[in-house]
Amino acid sequence: MKVLFPWLLPYPCELSAYPLSDTEDVTGLSWKEGPYIHPRSFLPSFPNVTAPPDVIRRIRNGMQVQLPEFSCAPLVKCFADQHTLAAIVRRVAGPTFRPIVVL
Numbered sequence: 001m002k003v004l005f006p007w008l009l010p011y012p013c014e015l016s017a018y019p020l021s022d023t024e025d026v027t028g029l030s031w032k033e034g035p036y037i038h039p040r041s042f043l044p045s046f047p048n049v050t051a052p053p054d055v056i057r058r059i060r061n062g063m064q065v066q067l068p069e070f071s072c073a074p075l076v077k078c079f080a081d082q083h084t085l086a087a088i089v090r091r092v093a094g095p096t097f098r099p100i101v102v103l
Contacts, residue, residue, distance in 0.1 A: 039085040040077070047071050050079045051086070059087045059099045066095045073101075 040048050049058065049069045058065050059078060067089070069076050077096060080086040089097035 005035075012068045039079070039083055040084070043077060043088075046075050046077045046088070047073050048077050048079060051080065053080070056086050059089065060102055062099055062102070064092060064096055064098045065089075067097050069095065069097075 006016075031039060047069060049065060049067050051065070055065050055067070056078075067076065067078065074091050076089050076091070077085060078087045078089050078097075085103055087099045088101040090100045092098050
């Protein structure tokens with residue numbers, strides 16, 4: 001199946017999907033064996049940080065938070081646990097971050 005979205009990218013892209021029959025029994029599969037991409041491998045240029053539940057609640061309400069992330073990257077992926085991407089946050093100053101995309 002080939003679908004073109006010229007308004008999204010400067011070049012045409014080809015998208016493919018997994019049939020529902022291929023995804024019905026994935027409970028016994030690990031992330032590498034299954035048809036899915038691990039959330040921490042998305043956007044590899046963004047550092048990962050896992051936040052505690054009280055900080056995740058503040059992020060989901062759009063509040064600024066302080067995260068233990070020590071790189072100089074302006075954007076960071078914030079996880080609620082090992083597999084749950086909660087938000088993409090932007091550095092405001094030092095360890096203070098503001099959510100820009102909340103999932």
